[in-house]
Amino acid sequence: MNITAAYTDLYQLTMAQVYFETKPKGRAVFDYYFRNNPFKGGYSIFAGLEDVLKHLETLKFSSSDMTYLKSKGFNNEFLDYLENFSFNGHIYSCKEGDVVFPNRPILQVEANIIEAQIIETFLLNILNFQTLIATKASRIRYSAKDGILLDMGLRRAHATGGYYASRAAAIGGFNSTSNVKAAEDYDIPSTGTMAHSFIQSYEDELQAFRDFAKIRPENCVLLIDTYNTLKIGLPHAITVAKEMEERGDKLLGIRLDSGDLAYLSKKTRQVLDDANLGYVKIVVSNQLDEYVIKSLKEQGAPIDIFGVGTNLVTGKPDAALGGVYKLAAFNDAPRIKLSENISKTSLPFKKQVYRMIDDNGMFYGADAVAIHSEKQVSRMEHPFDITKQLDLDAFKHEALLEPVMIDGKRTIPVRTVAEISDYSQSRLQQLPNEYKRFQNPHIYKIGLSSKLKAERDALITKNRF
16 A cells, blocks of 8 residues: 555644744654553554554655645745655564553654654554454454454455455464455465355356366365255255365365354254265354354354454454554653543653563563663552552563664564464463453553652642642
């Protein structure tokens, strides 16, 4: 997808013009974070970083962008600046694919105030959406266990959001996608079956199956519920499977797209096995999500492949992740945003986040936010409840924010979607199961170092009274 620097909100540019003309000194530090896990869950999967870095390295205003901006009343000197705009700042971030939690920095931008402001909308747009979908995909993977997951949601996605949804789904644990363009660009395995319209275009379903199997024998999956699943579709699929065996081919699977999937899959498995077609896989689709798949598994449905569409790529039921981008420091001085809602009070200073690892290599259930110069945090304190503290000396401290871009140039190797997905799965294995459950998941503790809390509280007092 072609993204230029005009992929932003107008107010970013109007603020930038004021900065340009008043020439404030110093650099800004902005935090990216979110306040609540999506889907009422216990964790989120961070996704979108590679796309952010890729676009930032070449981010420019195009000639057509400049023509449009000239019509918006910006002065000539500022337009000249925009014409030569590039991002030259630093970015510190968690690794893409990591397990992340609310109310702690996930990514920090350090740059001059104009550059940091202009990239805000673009950064939020990519990270919020991909993190939402990767988290949804991870929950579906948790339900499916070792089952194969196919992303087939492009037609139901929010326009071109389906392109990034396929990438995020793969990071969250999906095995393949029906989305050809995303598969090509991100090196994701592509798979697909057939539509009911293909079968309907024939006078005879059996002939439709025969033609499809002859021309596309590799990874052939037959859709058997167009007319009558058990009485017509399944017998026709068995006939074609036997004919394929005679040619030296094998039918990969049959697909169920309607009806009682648990009941139909059990009946279908029994009939296939009785026909010595135990190798033929059962694929199901039709408004699947983590809860439906969990139910199918609990019912013992012998399903091998789950095709998930709408509920995945739209992030249903949440539809959006409320990630924010808040100024934490400017000109080497801390900055804070206050709110009547105390949980929305931002955290000042450039920071580091430390994850506590126990003796078994598992996440203990606590991330400590500290001023970036602090290398060890002996105690973390609840952000607002003075009665809650946690001693941390017994745990290994894992620093989570690393430099990923310095002076506008990435400093980390490019990682494939498959590598990011593998990393994400390994991190999830370190997360105790009580944080993964769907009902009343355990709340991961986020605390502040004593120094950061004291400095933040002093700023609250200074700015409120």
